[in-house]
Amino acid sequence: DGGITQSPKYLFRKEGQNVTLSCEQNLNHDAMYWYRQDPGQGLRLIYYSQIVNDFQKGDIAEGYSVSREKKESFPLTVTSAQKNPTAFYLCASSIEGATDYGYTFGSGTRLTVV
Amino acid sequence: KNQVEQSPQSLIILEGKNCTLQCNYTVSPFSNLRWYKQDTGRGPVSLTIMTFSENTKSNGRYTATLDADTKQSSLHITASQLSDSASYICVVSFSGNTGKLIFGQGTTLQVKP
Numbered sequence: 282d283g284g285i286t287q288s289p290k291y292l293f294r295k296e297g298q299n300v301t302l303s304c305e306q307n308l309n310h311d312a313m314y315w316y317r318q319d320p321g322q323g324l325r326l327i328y329y330s331q332i333v334n335d336f337q338k339g340d341i342a343e344g345y346s347v348s349r350e351k352k353e354s355f356p357l358t359v360t361s362a363q364k365n366p367t368a369f370y371l372c373a374s375s376i377e378g379a380t381d382y383g384y385t386f387g388s389g390t391r392l393t394v395v
Numbered sequence: 396k397n398q399v400e401q402s403p404q405s406l407i408i409l410e411g412k413n414c415t416l417q418c419n420y421t422v423s424p425f426s427n428l429r430w431y432k433q434d435t436g437r438g439p440v441s442l443t444i445m446t447f448s449e450n451t452k453s454n455g456r457y458t459a460t461l462d463a464d465t466k467q468s469s470l471h472i473t474a475s476q477l478s479d480s481a482s483y484i485c486v487v488s489f490s491g492n493t494g495k496l497i498f499g500q501g502t503t504l505q506v507k508p
Contacts, residue, residue: 287438323399323484323498371438384429384496386438 284308287372287387293395294359294366302357302390304372310385311377313355317341318369318389327370330355331377359392367394397422399499401485407505412475416502418468418485426490430459430470433482433501442470442483475506 285306294300304313312331316324326339330349344363349355355374359366372387399420408414420428427446431439443452443459445468451460456473472479485499 321404321500323500324496325498326496369436373438384441386431386440388438389436391436 285372285374285385285387287370287390289390290388292390292392294392295395297361299358299360300392302359302370302372302392304355304357304387305353306355306374306385306387307353308374308385309352310374311352312375313349314373314375315339315345315347315355315357316371316373318371324371327357366392368392397487397489397497399485399487399497401483401499401502403502404500405503405505407507408475410475410477410506410508414472414475414504416470416472416483416485416504418470418499420466420468420485420487420497420499422466422487422489422497424490425463425466426488428459428461428468429486429488430457430468431484431486433484435481439484472504475504477506477508480504480506 288303314329315327318324325341327345328336328339328347330336333352336347336349346358370390375384402417427444429444430442432442433439442454442457445452445461447463458471461468482501482503484501487497489495
């Protein structure tokens with residue numbers, strides 16, 4: 282089955298620690314995205330990538346970093362510079378952009394600071 | 396400012412009843428409007444997608460309408476089921492700006508037996 286897989290489902294981070302969230306897709310989509318979801322707010326774009334080895338900052342990129350070394354993979358690192366990282370993180374992919382109909386979300390990773 | 400506003404914020408209905416969720420947007424230039432269903436702790440799943448030329452689209456018991464002139468959309472759920480309990484998110488995409496979606500804050504629907 283084609284799809285987009287996020288792991289782990291739950292992640293706990295200590296103060297001052299970097300953590301990496303995984304996102305893998307086998308849909309042959311060119312574009313991939315990372316969103317953050319907080320209670321009572323709409324999803325906010327962290328980073329996106331439209332092709333391998335290229336990515337762009339979204340609306341809330343501070344304290345996060347990404348890489349896109351393979352078409353299938355778009356990992357997100359939450360660095361110690363992100364002061365309020367507790368949130369639900371969603372990865373998405375699409376064929377070429379936001380206007381196409383193939384926009385697909387993963388099942389999310391819930392990150393909690395302990 | 397490009398925004399998507401949804402109402403109500405939350406809603407409780409009895410199983411079998413109908414309900415309508417509202418979405419107003421100020422996104423321009425507009426490409427398409429989507430409704431997603433998000434179960435607790437899961438990723439959003441697409442219900443409907445409409446371009447500016449479409450004013451209604453159905454997916455089973457879900458029917459979405461779009462009025463591009465007033466920039467309003469609604470999602471009507473018919474004969475609700477317990478499994479309809481979820482958040483429903485209205486999302487608008489820009490025309491010609493790949494990767495950019497504007498998300499509403501969602502309406503949380505609880506269907507009670």
